[in-house]
Amino acid sequence: MTKIISMVLFACTVFVSAQVGINTSKPEKDLTVNGTMKTSGMIFKKPLEKLGADENYTFVIKSPAPENKITAYNDTFVPNSPAPINLIQFKITCDPSDKDWVNQFDTKINSNKFLVVISSFGFTQPVRTYSADWLTPVPQIFAYPSGGTWKLKADYQGFAPDNSFPTGEWTLNLLVFDKAYAKELNTTQDLGTSTTGAATAPLIQ
Template structure:
């Protein structure tokens, strides 16, 4: 019996000494190291090509697939395949996963407020404005984290009256847009050269799409000079 115990101790000694287990490799580089292709060197670390078929579990609990030095809890150097799943049917509680193009890291998309939705929709009902004009309406939406796009609008006075111009009897087209100022999105809405026909203040309804900037790519400004012509073209924006 004593002899058997001694023999067992000698068998366990390598694992107790190095605390590493190698499968198909005599030189494990982590707590658990599987060399799927049996192509790793007898000693030393495998090359990048040799690691392509390796799986490791490190002492910090990280899992590497295709790499022996994972930098996250789970890292793979290849593609992943997800099976089909039932539709969410608009159910809440789901987040969007995004990839850092520099590190390859996957994360849940969110803002500082914890909002994890890509697209958000909001309607601003702005009442009792100065005639028909909104010059600087602060939405307090962080312009560094979101892009605000106006998708539609309507205007009406308190008694349903219209607009007029005291000089010509007409008014200029509607001028409405969102702009950034002091780190937030602002709204401007106005009928330039026009005023309410009945002299009453009006109300704007402004429909806005708010997009998480994680998914936005700014292509800058494309400037063209048509030289007085009504026709022209531009080069495709860089980055598309």
């Protein structure tokens, strides 16, 4: 009887740790499906357990139609690959002769694959104008596609740090979206002689 129990336990252990394949005889993961799959729902434990210190997340995201692309992301598998949404920070030291002007900075981010939005910024030095004291400096900061990559521009036009101050440094925080999961919609609106207006049609709904 002892031998039989041992064999049953051994068989259960093999079954739990084995890889399972559907429509394939060579599964590559714990579960490999060769074909389409449909589920009527997912069941989660209540309450949801928190990840342990040595555990990592995995999440699945579906792109809009007509692609309907489904991708699983896990930093432990592909630590250098982009996620659907990425946060990138650039710290850029300016030209010492101007101290606050970044005319063009090439991020090398592919503008055909990604959408870039400047989410926030910072500048290390106070700026001033040499004309009227009541003028308020307004930063001009842009992210724009050119030549297949995203470029950055930052400047306090008409203003500059005082000559006694060190060269300024911009901190630009970018949100970078994978275009497979994000839409870019553009519209131009002319208010004419009015100060109010409305979109001619909803861009998304």
